[in-house]
Amino acid sequence: MSFRTLSPEVLMAGGTRIMQAGLEGGKIVIVYGKPALEKSANLTVQVASWSAQNPILAACAVVGTTGTIILAAPGLATGPVLSSLGFTMNGTQAGSAAATAHSWIGNIVAGSAMAIGQSAGAGGNGLVIVNGVAQLGGAAMTFGSAGLAWVKAQL
Incomplete structure (x- = not known):
């Protein structure tokens, strides 16, 4: 109809x-x-x-919550960072920080930070490494802020 x-x-x-x-x-x-x-x-x-x-406890709450989110979903942090650096699905973006670094370095050695960044930007195995590092950072943020809040509560 x-x-x-x-x-x-x-x-x-x-x-x-x-x-x-x-x-x-x-x-x-x-x-x-x-x-x-x-x-x-x-x-x-x-x-x-x-x-x-309570500015210290408020900062701990924000940092701890952010760390927990990064720990649970690292792609929320790594995706925008990789993209803003110039590591994209189609390779290194022209005129980006990654392209500038690539021009200084010359040939990229397998396993180097630049190679891992390129792989992560393209969604390859480097993404596992980048997300793992982000998760370690998220865990450090979460447990560090919790520890600081506990110390503050004891004082």
């Missing part, structure tokens, strides 16, 4: 029902949205106040 076979009355009725549903959705947002917005604003003020009073 196409729109050409529908009568104008049927199209108008369908459009009216869609518009009514949108208005009902708007009423729901007005009723429930305002209290939710007020609660989130209050929570934000409380978090900001606590962070101002």
Whole structure:
């Protein structure tokens, strides 16, 4: 069935029902949205106040959470970094930091940092190494910040 076979009355009725549903959705947002917005604003003020009073613990919370995310999903960190350096699926991007480094180095030796970066950017075996290093960094961030928070709590 196409729109050409529908009568104008049927199209108008369908459009009216869609518009009514949108208005009902708007009423729901007005009723429930305002209290939710007020609660989130209050929570934000409380978090900001606590962070101002406990800057070391707040920093530990941010660093620890970031480390946990990198530990669980290293590609969230390594993908953008590799891309911004110029290591892409199609090879080294012209004019990038990777291209500049490649021009200084000359021939790339297998197993070197440059070769691993190129492999990781192309989605090869180097990605395992890069993601593993990122996960080690994430673990260090997580456990280091937890240790610092524990020491702070003992003082």
